[in-house]
Amino acid sequence: MTWLVTGGAGFIGSALCHYLADVSDAPIIVVDKLTYAGNRASIEGLEATGRLRLVEADIVDQSRMTDLVAETRPAAIFHLAAETHVDRSIDGPADFVSTNLGGTGAMLEAARAYHGGLSGDQRDAFRFVHVSTDEVFGSLGEEGAFRETTPYAPSSPYSASKAGADHLARAWHHTYGLPVIVSNCSNNYGPRQFPEKLIPLMILKCLAGEPMPVYGSGLNVRDWLHAEDHARALLIMAQTGTPGETYCVGGGAERTNLQIVETICRLMDERFPEAAPHQRLITFVEDRPGHDYRYAIDAGKIHRELGWTPARDFETGLAETVDWYLANDSWWRPLQERVYRGQRLGRTA
Template structure:
């Protein structure tokens, strides 16, 4: 039996990873998630219905509790995804990002190190701590070039700065203590079960409710889009074949401007829900986000050549499937819109 601890397992990327891991008949997956605003009980219920899954409601910043959990589960792999992730929220309230992303990563590294240090030699060699990060730690690209594993760090927001700090801790624990850490830096994810503060679900749900579709600045900022299920496959491959101390950049190879994404969402909704078309009439250009990076793009050649991973999902087809998922899963997103976030502008306190 393979045992996994997945922090942030009830979140967007974490839940996709849990579903993938549970597809193994002999997997035991323990999700550690304190169910903040971005977690969804429906997602947790879906996972809990599968054999081998267990949820522990706990705070990753609590070193003693994380140590207790890791010691009791005895995992082969710890996937550390728990994090505050929304740039706009980090502008309004950076403290939560520093404590969750930096202190939380420290707590998980220490919990894993305490457990790993007492393992027999063979189990030590096979254990992995996979730390999941973002390409935003590298800052902003111009019109050309790509981020790679050797790109210098140059974070622009409280969010990306806190993730940069967590990356440095993860790499230091590998170099100083020998903990078998593998680090992932991924591009923008999209797909089912993403909290609707992020661009694609926000545009879909605002459009369905006839609300403005806010586009920052001129909408020319570029992102590289990666389907969440492709990302989950990459993380699993890193756990199985990744070399301790190595970093792997994961990208979808699908660069689009924000405005292109919004127009594509509108085009698909025009076909799916024509009664309120054209949805592009709802597009509204708003004041740009402070410190808004111009372009992200990933060179994923290392994970391709070393681990054999390439993205499988075509972006256009993946976007259509994602929008269809939101159209048919109102029971998933409606409580979030009603209780936690109704689509209002965030990140304005700067």
């Protein structure tokens, strides 16, 4: 049995690879283009032990993906490769259309060619787990939560491209019988997240004593899910999920962006009291264009049908995340020096 993970050098992808290596002896094949957000350092420990093989390739290359899937003969494909940052999608939507739509189409076709040649138990067991986001559902008001039946209403180039990819995945199931499972998750946090995202950006700004930029009033709400809890949910889907079904995965931890930043400041005060109060670094800046107000996930279906619930409470998980970044500057400092220095993105309306 082999697992194939697209985007396995990214944040959630690398969390999944580490989790698969912990709970299974199966070989792990990662296909990753190693763009700015794909970091080989996130999986090099698994490479060094021989548990994982990295194939540096672009998922848009359908011919190569077809050959790779045929060669590696995976029991499941976890499709996580994507452009994911809303601000970058505002600045340059073309990459999001190409990777998230074109790349997903290429992977689905590669999986269809492979699945068509399987028989018996191998055919019955194979799964294509398409990993998406709750942002495809648009924005919530003060009440309610997204669930599997929520109509799509994406509002950014990123979420629109992911919504299109979700529709492709479902179409390949309904038209071709490919055993696709779609996952829509809430905001993830944890180790090895590229520092353009809210939590690592604020940790590193705070550590450097730099202004911590909060969009608008800071009252936009997100539901936070630890990446390791998400990885566990994805493996459960691959092993016991029903083809053609969608599962919403959330951490049940709604917080405003301002609450997140204030909590990071408090944690940094505890670790560096000589620099307290870190809350003085909070700076309100011009809001993101089209900023969705609130996301929340109803994860009742995956709990009832597959028995999954998040294992980490948010306060513990966030404190562990802060400590990971403090202890692993060898992972993030090269990114700051060569790739991203913490500058504002997504200003174009």
